[in-house]
Amino acid sequence: MATWLVRRVAASLAIVFAVVTFTFLLLHLAPGEPFLPSGDTPIDPAVVARLRHQFGLDQSLPLQYAKYLGALAHGQLGESFALHRPVADALGDAIPNTLVLVGTALVLELLLGLAFGVYQAARARRLPDVALGYATLFLNSVPTFWLGLLLLLVFGEALRWFPVGGVVDPVVHASLPWAGRTADRLWHLALPALTLGCVGAAGTARYERAAMLEVINQDYVRTARAKGLPERRVVLVHALRNALLPLVTLFGLSFPFLLTGAVLVEWVFAWPGMGKLTAEAIFRRDYPVVLAAATSASTMVVLGSLLADVLYAIADPRIRVHGE
Amino acid sequence: MTELLLRVRDLRTYFVTEQGRGTARAVDGVSFDLHAGETLGIVGESGCGKTVTSLSLLRLIPEPPGHILPGSFIELEGRNLLTLAPKALRAIRGNEMAMIFQEPMTSLNPVFTVGDQIAEAAIVHQGLSRRAARARAIEMLKLVGLPDPETRVDHYPHQLSGGMRQRVMIAMALVCGPKVLIADEPTTALDVTIQAQILELLNRLQDELGMAVILITHDLGIVAGTVDRVLVMYAGQVVESAPTPELFARPLHPYTEGLLASVPRLDTPHPRRRLHSIPGQVPAATAWPAGCRFHPRCPYAWDRCTVEEPPLLDAGKGEPASHVVRCWLLAEPARRTRQP
Numbered sequence: 001m002a003t004w005l006v007r008r009v010a011a012s013l014a015i016v017f018a019v020v021t022f023t024f025l026l027l028h029l030a031p032g033e034p035f036l037p038s039g040d041t042p043i044d045p046a047v048v049a050r051l052r053h054q055f056g057l058d059q060s061l062p063l064q065y066a067k068y069l070g071a072l073a074h075g076q077l078g079e080s081f082a083l084h085r086p087v088a089d090a091l092g093d094a095i096p097n098t099l100v101l102v103g104t105a106l107v108l109e110l111l112l113g114l115a116f117g118v119y120q121a122a123r124a125r126r127l128p129d130v131a132l133g134y135a136t137l138f139l140n141s142v143p144t145f146w147l148g149l150l151l152l153l154v155f156g157e158a159l160r161w162f163p164v165g166g167v168v169d170p171v172v173h174a175s176l177p178w179a180g181r182t183a184d185r186l187w188h189l190a191l192p193a194l195t196l197g198c199v200g201a202a203g204t205a206r207y208e209r210a211a212m213l214e215v216i217n218q219d220y221v222r223t224a225r226a227k228g229l230p231e232r233r234v235v236l237v238h239a240l241r242n243a244l245l246p247l248v249t250l251f252g253l254s255f256p257f258l259l260t261g262a263v264l265v266e267w268v269f270a271w272p273g274m275g276k277l278t279a280e281a282i283f284r285r286d287y288p289v290v291l292a293a294a295t296s297a298s299t300m301v302v303l304g305s306l307l308a309d310v311l312y313a314i315a316d317p318r319i320r321v322h323g324e
Numbered sequence: 325m326t327e328l329l330l331r332v333r334d335l336r337t338y339f340v341t342e343q344g345r346g347t348a349r350a351v352d353g354v355s356f357d358l359h360a361g362e363t364l365g366i367v368g369e370s371g372c373g374k375t376v377t378s379l380s381l382l383r384l385i386p387e388p389p390g391h392i393l394p395g396s397f398i399e400l401e402g403r404n405l406l407t408l409a410p411k412a413l414r415a416i417r418g419n420e421m422a423m424i425f426q427e428p429m430t431s432l433n434p435v436f437t438v439g440d441q442i443a444e445a446a447i448v449h450q451g452l453s454r455r456a457a458r459a460r461a462i463e464m465l466k467l468v469g470l471p472d473p474e475t476r477v478d479h480y481p482h483q484l485s486g487g488m489r490q491r492v493m494i495a496m497a498l499v500c501g502p503k504v505l506i507a508d509e510p511t512t513a514l515d516v517t518i519q520a521q522i523l524e525l526l527n528r529l530q531d532e533l534g535m536a537v538i539l540i541t542h543d544l545g546i547v548a549g550t551v552d553r554v555l556v557m558y559a560g561q562v563v564e565s566a567p568t569p570e571l572f573a574r575p576l577h578p579y580t581e582g583l584l585a586s587v588p589r590l591d592t593p594h595p596r597r598r599l600h601s602i603p604g605q606v607p608a609a610t611a612w613p614a615g616c617r618f619h620p621r622c623p624y625a626w627d628r629c630t631v632e633e634p635p636l637l638d639a640g641k642g643e644p645a646s647h648v649v650r651c652w653l654l655a656e657p658a659r660r661t662r663q664p
């Protein structure tokens with residue numbers, strides 16, 4: 001188990017390193033420059049040259065790369081070109097917001113997906129299953145941002161049940177007591193988390209339905225019935241425990257999917273997270289921010305899949321024993 | 325005669341096939357009695373309805389597509405299992421009537437320890453505490469002869485061999501001390517040496533615990549050694565039923581005759597002769613032949629067999645109805661002439 005973990009962590013580090021390298025190369029290959037004068041704001045070329053020198057952009061690419069890696073190894077992410085603050089600070093503000101959003105969406109995705117999938121399997125090929133089947137297919141097919149806009153229009157704009165954007169109410173939040181501040185946060189979190197969570201939940205439900213239907217016909221489910229167990233226990237203990245295994249794989253796969261989806265959802269709901277930060281940084285050619293964001297996102301994804309592997313070993317005794 | 329435990333009358337289990345293109349009459353009017361402590365063997369080829377019969381007894385047939393027809397009757401000590409409420413039925417399953425299956429490799433849940441799976445029935449039916457149920461599980465593992473039961477109790481099924489798993493299945497079935505044990509081909513998936521061990525174990529446990537056993541098998545060798553009474557099934561029906569020695573000494577149905585002739589023997593007068601086989605195969609359950617269902621494969625069949633379905637006729641030896649045969653040869657014995 002220990003050797004497996006060491007090997008797995010080493011592989012993870014290699015992946016993060018590869019992501020940093022490719023992002024670095026792609027950024028510099030892409031057209032555009034951080035300090036290029038745009039049409040309506042003419043800048044003196046001398047100023048541009050000074051800025052390029054100041055941020056080391058006039059050096060050769062391999063040298064820039066080596067310098068960046070060296071700084072990264074020391075935990076230094078550099079200074080943002082556009083935000084006039086250290087990249088670490090900007091990320092420090094954005095990452096918790098994204099983690100809250102993605103974490104909530106993940107919980108929604110797994111709980112809703114599991115509940116609907118099991119419910120559908122228990123009523124397979126009957127009306128509730130068919131209706132939910134169409135609903136999940138629809139949700140699974142629509143683009144995340146489209147669903148976000150729809151929810152925003154209906155519940156934010158027309159019905160005014162939820163705020164249309166932001167993490168907290170900018171006016172009253174600071175003056176609220178602790179409970180009120182939490183409620184305010186949850187209130188703002190509801191729509192973006194639902195948007196992100198529902199799309200994932202639809203996929204999970206379809207997956208889980210199939211997994212349950214496969215398991216429910218297994219011999220050991222019949223054995224459980226032959227033992228005289230209540231049907232509830234047969235389905236929710238004997239069948240579900242086996243149908244959970246593919247869900248663990250799905251968990252590892254859905255984490256990167258959620259992070260990507262978060263970029264669009266954050267944009268739609270003006271959610272000041274990593275996605276929004278990264279997207280803005282890309283438009284501004286804010287190299288240090290893009291690089292740091294890509295690095296931290298890939299680290300999260302790699303950690304997520306590592307966690308999924310560990311969970312899998314816990315969930316399935318057959319894997320656990322092989323690893324020992 | 326000992327106390328009557330289980331009375332099955334006119335059991336019919338049909339399956340509606342895909343797209344409703346017909347009904348598979350998998351079990352079509354089976355009747356038998358099972359007495360306390362008795363071993364009943366049900367034999368026949370694959371597809372003749374043995375397994376569906378055994379699953380029907382505990383109402384484990386998936387519905388739909390399967391259903392047990394009204395008019396069927398399964399009575400355990402005076403209670404009709406077919407009209408019992410689900411809760412009362414569950415109180416019988418695994419408690420008074422338990423079952424072991426053909427495939428020990430897939431019949432155990434892979435994600436729970438064998439101890440938990442054995443203890444579960446004791447917790448559900450007898451209200452044992454977890455601790456007591458665990459102790460009970462260890463006791464059962466000892467009873468079925470699993471070495472080192474204190475360690476094995478925490479093992480997962482994949483850590484055990486096929487024979488050990490079947491022992492675990494037996495322990496699981498017997499944990500509540502059932503009156504009836506249904507064993508559906510319990511040794512078919514096992515190595516020959518393990519088969520003998522498992523049969524021996526079943527015999528010993530039956531002697532110790534005094535339960536009645538329904539042993540379903542296609543292997544007449546197993547029947548000869550362990551069973552009191554044999555039910556030969558063909559095409560969803562009982563075609564012959566007799567006490568085991570009587571059946572082996574005087575098989576009357578041509579199908580039984582064919583089955584017995586198909587068993588390889590070392591003591592035959594012509595050991596180099598080709599082993600007998602019954603021509604053809606069991607027809608599909610959606611289209612049983614008219615008349616006697618065995619007539620297309622029967623060496624004696626004549627006109628009557630193709631149109632008129634024979635009832636179970638008493639062979640008239642011993643007690644009334646102790647040896648019954650579904651064959652017109654009993655009415656017209658002169659037609660029993662050995663075919664070339």
